[in-house]
Amino acid sequence: MTSSSPAAPPSPATQRPAAPAPALSQRGRGIVVSATRWGSRTLALAYLSLIVLIPVAALATHALDHGLGVWWNAVSQRESLSALRLTITCAAAAAVVNTIAGTATAWVLARDHFVGSAALNAIIDLPFALPTVVAGVTFYTLYGPHSPLKINVTGTWTGVTLAIMFVTLPFNVRSVQPVLEARSFSAESAAATLGASPLRVFATITLPALLPAILAGAGLSFARALGEYGSVVFISNNLPYRSEVASSYVYSLATSGQVDAAAAVSLALLVLALVVLGAADLTSRRVSRGLS
Amino acid sequence: MRRHLLRGLVLVYVGALIAFPLGFIFEQVASPGWSALSAALSNREMTSAIWLTVRVALVAVPLNIAFGVGASLWIVRHPSRFTRLLDALIDVPLAISPIIIGVSLELAYAQNGWIGRPLAAWGIHVLFDYWAIVTASIFVSLPLVSRQVMPLLRTLGTHQEQTAQTLGAGRLRVFLTITMRSIMWATAYGVSLTMARVIGEYGAVLVVSGNIAYVTETLTLNIGNNFENFSAYQGFVGASVLALASIVVLMVLSYARHRERLRHEYRP
Numbered sequence: 010m011t012s013s014s015p016a017a018p019p020s021p022a023t024q025r026p027a028a029p030a031p032a033l034s035q036r037g038r039g040i041v042v043s044a045t046r047w048g049s050r051t052l053a054l055a056y057l058s059l060i061v062l063i064p065v066a067a068l069a070t071h072a073l074d075h076g077l078g079v080w081w082n083a084v085s086q087r088e089s090l091s092a093l094r095l096t097i098t099c100a101a102a103a104a105v106v107n108t109i110a111g112t113a114t115a116w117v118l119a120r121d122h123f124v125g126s127a128a129l130n131a132i133i134d135l136p137f138a139l140p141t142v143v144a145g146v147t148f149y150t151l152y153g154p155h156s157p158l159k160i161n162v163t164g165t166w167t168g169v170t171l172a173i174m175f176v177t178l179p180f181n182v183r184s185v186q187p188v189l190e191a192r193s194f195s196a197e198s199a200a201a202t203l204g205a206s207p208l209r210v211f212a213t214i215t216l217p218a219l220l221p222a223i224l225a226g227a228g229l230s231f232a233r234a235l236g237e238y239g240s241v242v243f244i245s246n247n248l249p250y251r252s253e254v255a256s257s258y259v260y261s262l263a264t265s266g267q268v269d270a271a272a273a274v275s276l277a278l279l280v281l282a283l284v285v286l287g288a289a290d291l292t293s294r295r296v297s298r299g300l301s
Numbered sequence: 302m303r304r305h306l307l308r309g310l311v312l313v314y315v316g317a318l319i320a321f322p323l324g325f326i327f328e329q330v331a332s333p334g335w336s337a338l339s340a341a342l343s344n345r346e347m348t349s350a351i352w353l354t355v356r357v358a359l360v361a362v363p364l365n366i367a368f369g370v371g372a373s374l375w376i377v378r379h380p381s382r383f384t385r386l387l388d389a390l391i392d393v394p395l396a397i398s399p400i401i402i403g404v405s406l407e408l409a410y411a412q413n414g415w416i417g418r419p420l421a422a423w424g425i426h427v428l429f430d431y432w433a434i435v436t437a438s439i440f441v442s443l444p445l446v447s448r449q450v451m452p453l454l455r456t457l458g459t460h461q462e463q464t465a466q467t468l469g470a471g472r473l474r475v476f477l478t479i480t481m482r483s484i485m486w487a488t489a490y491g492v493s494l495t496m497a498r499v500i501g502e503y504g505a506v507l508v509v510s511g512n513i514a515y516v517t518e519t520l521t522l523n524i525g526n527n528f529e530n531f532s533a534y535q536g537f538v539g540a541s542v543l544a545l546a547s548i549v550v551l552m553v554l555s556y557a558r559h560r561e562r563l564r565h566e567y568r569p
Contacts, residue, residue: 135319142525143521239504
């Protein structure tokens with residue numbers, strides 16, 4: 010299924026030399042090719058359905074099985090609302106901090122070359138590669154009750170935000186960095202030559218060009234933070250009404266047999282994340298249009 | 302001067318947020334000395350958990366490579382309204398919390414679930430078993446290969462393949478020597494992300510595995526369990542094993558990115 014796509018426009022390359030093989034065997038080969046193609050497509054669809062689509066459909070069905078009223082009742086429980094509020098607030102706070110820090114990091118990586126900038130570039134991806142539970146236990150030990158730094162933020166919004174900041178920084182950096190690398194300095198240099206201060210150059214030239222990428226990165230960060238579990242569950246201490254994040258609340262519902270309520274809160278969280286990701290996707294499409 | 306200030310601020314931020322915690326893991330592991338470390342490394346429950354994680358990755362990662370490359374070729378080379386829908390659906394796992402992934406799988410694969418019931422009629426019980434962990438690992442890492450491969454395939458086009466075919470190369474040869482070769486480093490990048498996600502998954506596996514020591518306890522679960530049972534040192538030793546694995550992944554990532562960039566620069 011690599012080439013000779015039926016949708017491809019006719020090109021000079023398709024004028025092949027006369028085939029030495031007889032016509033019948035060529036047709037036979039054609040049947041084998043299309044059988045392989047449709048066979049592998051069916052397999053791929055079955056794989057996607059069995060692992061992703063049917064389970065997610067089952068979740069949505071369980072959530073809405075007894076009507077929207079029952080769904081809303083489960084979502085609007087006090088514990089649920091306070092978990093959702095905590096999650097959204099911490100995700101937004103982390104997204105704001107990382108938008109500033111991530112943009113600065115992307116700028117340094119794209120425009121400032123120094124000894125160690127390659128190492129900086131590599132370590133930015135660490136939160137992608139490091140398992141969340143490893144981040145979780147590390148942050149709990151560093152900033153928990155036995156902290157060697159004498160900082161204890163367990164059970165607080167600060168602790169949750171800190172863990173989220175660690176996990177989501179790469180999204181902010183990696184969204185902005187390629188845009189900065191693709192842009193030339195010329196407009197900035199011209200403005201500086203004409204006497205604009207560095208701050209003015211940044212605010213009037215660099216920032217407007219980067220804004221879609223920055224927003225897309227913030228959206229990705231925020232959506233990821235909404236569902237974060239492994240990295241926050243230790244430092245948050247999971248105190249209901251105080252420091253319990255949404256995914257942790259869903260887990261406690263699911264393990265205490267309230268599967269339908271777990272499905273209801275899950276659906277709310279999932280829809281929220283999809284909306285944010287959709288918005289981020291739209292803005293990043295604008296970014297790639299701007300790049301090309 | 303201003304540039305140095307910004308550089309310094311960024312280094313402090315990234316250092317404090319990322320590098321310092323990473324170093325702290327290894328400091329914690331090394332500080333009690335060699336005998337404590339070797340005892341912890343030979344802990345039977347942990348080695349069994351490591352082995353389970355490896356067994357899960359050996360199945361989940363190849364399946365997701367095959368799916369990721371195949372689906373990318375289908376979506377990019379044979380575009381239709383259906384493949385556009387498929388393109389959107391493949392990315393769904395990235396929007397879902399690991400815990401919610403676990404709950405979804407639990408609902409579908411339970412004895413009375415949509416998939417679990419027919420399977421139970423065949424005598425197959427997926428939930429709280431090795432295959433549940435494999436399924437959860439596949440779910441969380443499903444889009445990671447195709448997201449790297451698809452943009453590249455879009456920019457590459459099919460001219461080289463058409464030329465090779467005109468010159469008489471068979472389909473398999475075209476696929477192996479042209480298509481796979483040109484997407485090799487993008488695939489490697491996606492595979493390392495997949496690998497990292499599979500060996501590091503916690504939330505989804507926690508829900509569907511049952512977390513039974515020696516049976517369905519992966520290394521991430523083992524770390525969490527040790528931590529909750531006040532065996533923090535044992536937990537840190539497990540965490541350092543995973544951290545080392547993710548550093549290896551990171552090196553592959555940056556090498557793959559480097560190769561990909563070289564390829565782009567030399568493209569006429």
